[in-house]
Amino acid sequence: MALTRKEVEEIALLARLHLDDDELERIQGDLGAILEHFQTIAAVDTTGIAPLTHAVAIESPLRVDEPQPPLPVELALRGTAKRDGDLIVVPSIIPGGRDE
Amino acid sequence: MSEWWGVAETAKRVRSGEVTAFRVVEDMLVRIARLDRELGAYLELDGDGARAAANELDRQRKAGELLGPLAGVPIALKDNLVTKDVVTTAGSKILAGWNPPYDATVVEKLRAAGAIIVGKTNLDEFGMGSSTERSAFKKTKNPWDLSRVPGGSSGGSAAAVAAGMCAGSLGTDTGGSIRQPAAFSGCVGLKPTYGRVSRWGVIAYASSLDQVGPLARTVEDAALLLQTIAGHDPRDATSLATAVPDFVDLPRDVQGVKIGLPKEYFAGEIEKGVRVALERAKTALRDAGAILVDISLPHTHLALPAYYLVAPAEASSNLARYDGVRYGTRAEATDLLSLYMKTRGAGFGPEVKRRIMLGTYALRSGYYDAYYKKAQQIRALIKRDFDAAWASCDVILTPTTPTTAFRFGAKATPIDMYLADIFTLSCNLAGLPGISVPCGLTSEGLPVGAQLLGKPLDEASLIRVGGAIEDAVGLRDRRPGGFP
Numbered sequence: 001m002a003l004t005r006k007e008v009e010e011i012a013l014l015a016r017l018h019l020d021d022d023e024l025e026r027i028q029g030d031l032g033a034i035l036e037h038f039q040t041i042a043a044v045d046t047t048g049i050a051p052l053t054h055a056v057a058i059e060s061p062l063r064v065d066e067p068q069p070p071l072p073v074e075l076a077l078r079g080t081a082k083r084d085g086d087l088i089v090v091p092s093i094i095p096g097g098r099d100e
Numbered sequence: 101m102s103e104w105w106g107v108a109e110t111a112k113r114v115r116s117g118e119v120t121a122f123r124v125v126e127d128m129l130v131r132i133a134r135l136d137r138e139l140g141a142y143l144e145l146d147g148d149g150a151r152a153a154a155n156e157l158d159r160q161r162k163a164g165e166l167l168g169p170l171a172g173v174p175i176a177l178k179d180n181l182v183t184k185d186v187v188t189t190a191g192s193k194i195l196a197g198w199n200p201p202y203d204a205t206v207v208e209k210l211r212a213a214g215a216i217i218v219g220k221t222n223l224d225e226f227g228m229g230s231s232t233e234r235s236a237f238k239k240t241k242n243p244w245d246l247s248r249v250p251g252g253s254s255g256g257s258a259a260a261v262a263a264g265m266c267a268g269s270l271g272t273d274t275g276g277s278i279r280q281p282a283a284f285s286g287c288v289g290l291k292p293t294y295g296r297v298s299r300w301g302v303i304a305y306a307s308s309l310d311q312v313g314p315l316a317r318t319v320e321d322a323a324l325l326l327q328t329i330a331g332h333d334p335r336d337a338t339s340l341a342t343a344v345p346d347f348v349d350l351p352r353d354v355q356g357v358k359i360g361l362p363k364e365y366f367a368g369e370i371e372k373g374v375r376v377a378l379e380r381a382k383t384a385l386r387d388a389g390a391i392l393v394d395i396s397l398p399h400t401h402l403a404l405p406a407y408y409l410v411a412p413a414e415a416s417s418n419l420a421r422y423d424g425v426r427y428g429t430r431a432e433a434t435d436l437l438s439l440y441m442k443t444r445g446a447g448f449g450p451e452v453k454r455r456i457m458l459g460t461y462a463l464r465s466g467y468y469d470a471y472y473k474k475a476q477q478i479r480a481l482i483k484r485d486f487d488a489a490w491a492s493c494d495v496i497l498t499p500t501t502p503t504t505a506f507r508f509g510a511k512a513t514p515i516d517m518y519l520a521d522i523f524t525l526s527c528n529l530a531g532l533p534g535i536s537v538p539c540g541l542t543s544e545g546l547p548v549g550a551q552l553l554g555k556p557l558d559e560a561s562l563i564r565v566g567g568a569i570e571d572a573v574g575l576r577d578r579r580p581g582g583f584p
Binding site for chain 2: 003008011012013014015016017018019020023026027030031033034035037038040041042044046049050051052053054055056058060061063071072075076078079080081082088090091092093094
């Protein structure tokens with residue numbers, strides 16, 4: 001179940017994960033070995049078996065549509081690295097755009 | 101001497117006024133300062149918070165106010181349970197120094213019952229590991245043998261309980277992360293039925309599998325902690341609106357209880373010392389009047405691949421939130437995509453990256469049916485195995501782990517490490533309750549755990565049968581040699 005370097009790079013981009021060359025190589029090998037080990041599942045006949053997403057049958061519960069006290073803004077924002085008043089500051093969304 | 105008092109004993113003595121909560125907490129903090137430099141169970145201590153809470157309890161007692169059932173009990177929390185104003189990291193650099201703005205529901209419930217949070221314990225990063233070696237911050241040693249791991253991912257909690265550095269602890273269990281370290285470290289560890297305990301404020305790993313549960317030195321203490329944290333929580337949409345029965349004053353009588361022995365768990369490679377200890381547990385249960393029944397769970401061998409596709413897939417989605425924007429560490433970058441990628445590349449450790457990559461691959465368009473959907477179908481087959489088994493037994497007995505605690509660095513490849521969870525994964529996939537109870541020591545002096553699996557919401561039977569194992573072959577009064 002070998003993965004190509006290009007596939008690993010594509011997955012890393014989908015996962016928004018910067019990996020250096022050593023990490024890409026190691027993960028390429030690891031994923032190949034893990035997926036190889038997991039080939040046993042391919043042979044299992046699962047025709048007509050509904051996928052089980054939760055072990056307990058759960059319906060989305062609805063609460064009464066009344067406002068609840070929110071987390072105070074100061075508490076909600078105290079974990080952020082960069083603020084401007086009650087706003088979170090991030091670099092430009094468009095590469096090369098005006099920063100902040 | 102108060103350091104070795106368990107949950108029930110501490111609460112009794114504090115409530116009666118025999119000892120102050122402050123004395124209990126102070127003694128515990130002194131013990132932790134003395135022992136934890138060597139063991140490395142704690143990531144963060146909250147001495148000031150613990151002393152303040154203890155003083156408040158003592159004031160309430162003097163004023164004649166009613167104290168809660170866990171009054172003055174020093175508790176350690178796995179560091180993936182968020183605690184207001186106490187740094188919470190989930191063992192990851194990406195959350196280094198993060199100070200949560202609220203308490204998890206289980207923490208609120210413990211505090212309301214009078215328990216005192218002394219600190220936060222080490223874990224494999226985000227719960228992803230079986231030895232606590234995958235913590236970004238430190239290694240935790242097994243109090244029974246300092247050259248061995250305490251198990252994981254709740255290894256810090258297990259080590260703290262085993263060495264008397266707390267009266268009891270809470271961990272989380274996604275694929276065995278309470279039961280496996282409990283087995284390795286000679287503690288009782290209980291994973292409740294999925295939905296029995298609120299996950300609000302639990303740092304998510306795999307949301308359809310995660311549950312919070314107790315680690316303690318006795319079955320009675322584990323039951324007392326479960327009683328406190330169980331129950332419906334409107335803030336967790338998967339929390340079950342089911343009444344919580346009495347877990348504390350249960351009889352330990354196992355007369356006529358049918359105990360299933362799944363052949364798939366006893367057939368494979370199991371260390372001799374584990375096999376011998378399990379035989380002792382079986383004999384003790386039979387002698388006490390239980391009926392042993394041979395059963396089969398034919399899809400057991402597929403639990404490992406199913407789990408290691410489902411859990412990483414859910415993790416890859418859950419961990420998307422760590423992007424450096426709202427909380428956690430942030431890398432320097434000139435555009436937003438680079439900010440995400442660099443922050444995550446620098447903040448996550450190797451095992452977390454591996455699982456995010458594996459999960460992203462399994463969920464990817466074109467591969468979804470072959471991996472993620474297939475794994476969910478196998479999950480359905482595993483659950484059917486259990487549904488069928490309950491026709492012939494009340495609880496299921498297995499070893500918790502195929503081996504005793506292994507040495508640091510012994511599991512070289514990811515697959516080797518994943519195999520350490522081989523007996524605990526099915527329970528999470530099927531959403532069942534499970535407990536690991538010590539059932540003796542090997543000739544090398546290492547603890548062995550017996551695992552009991554129960555019907556959905558039947559934690560009571562696990563406590564009852566687990567209590568019988570503890571009475572016959574348990575380690576209730578045994579302490580690891582170096583930690584008197």
